[in-house]
């Protein structure tokens with residue numbers, strides 16, 4: 001293996017430490033404690049794990065955490081009423097509705113009912129538009145975390161060829177906007193892209209966000225490229241024993257690490273940065289609300 005491993009876990013710990021310092025100053029100087037409300041509808045096990053982790057890390061940096069757990073059959077009207085109440089609550093600076101929502105709820109309608117100033121996910125249509133036009137906005141946490149790691153590792157990104165594999169609203173599209181904002185030449189590739197391997201091999205920066213385990217092999221990676229693996233996929237691991245599983249990314253780590261200049265591991269890469277950026281966004285929202 002020749003690649004430098006980009007340690008997202010250590011980077012996220014530094015970001016949380018900085019956030020905690022700012023939170024303490026806000027308390028001391030302004031008597032203000034930032035608050036994050038997380039809304040979870042239903043019992044999806046992965047979502048429950050994320051929400052628990054978000055709540056724990058929120059209180060660890062000194063912020064207030066408000067958790068709202070609603071049954072899977074919650075009506076749209078009841079969910080919208082809760083969001084309206086959180087929008088009006090001055091102790092709540094950030095609101096996050098955990099996705100995916102149960103099928104009977106219209107995610108776009110729900111997300112767009114959040115006050116854009118409290119939309120710490122950056123998913124509200126106004127924040128999407130602000131980001132797309134290069135204006136001050138709430139930036140989605142996962143792409144923001146990726147950008148921070150890229151800047152930290154590479155310095156200036158100007159003029160680099162960036163390929164984003166995946167076109168989701170949560171990661172692929174905002175990631176492409178952020179890279180464009182840093183003057184990369186950006187390609188968004190996806191499952192229908194012709195000769196995806198040849199497209200990936202052009203990338204100085206390769207961001208994989210497709211949600212398919214180990215789909216990107218090392219021979220799709222340009223020698224020396226920086227590889228950011230957003231995927232978190234659980235696969236069977238019979239080598240660890242019967243019924244055991246392990247987490248892998250969208251990139252085949254061992255073969256890619258032999259070629260890349262730098263790569264994020266899974267776990268311990270992008271994942272920890274996402275929650276750290278959520279806390280940073282909540283702090284930003286609280287500061288803006290405070291003038």
Ligand code: GUN
Pocket residue numbers: 096097098099100121141142170
């Ligand atoms: N589900 C998976 N990732 C995310 C995220 O970043 N925000 C929300 N709200 N839900 C998610």
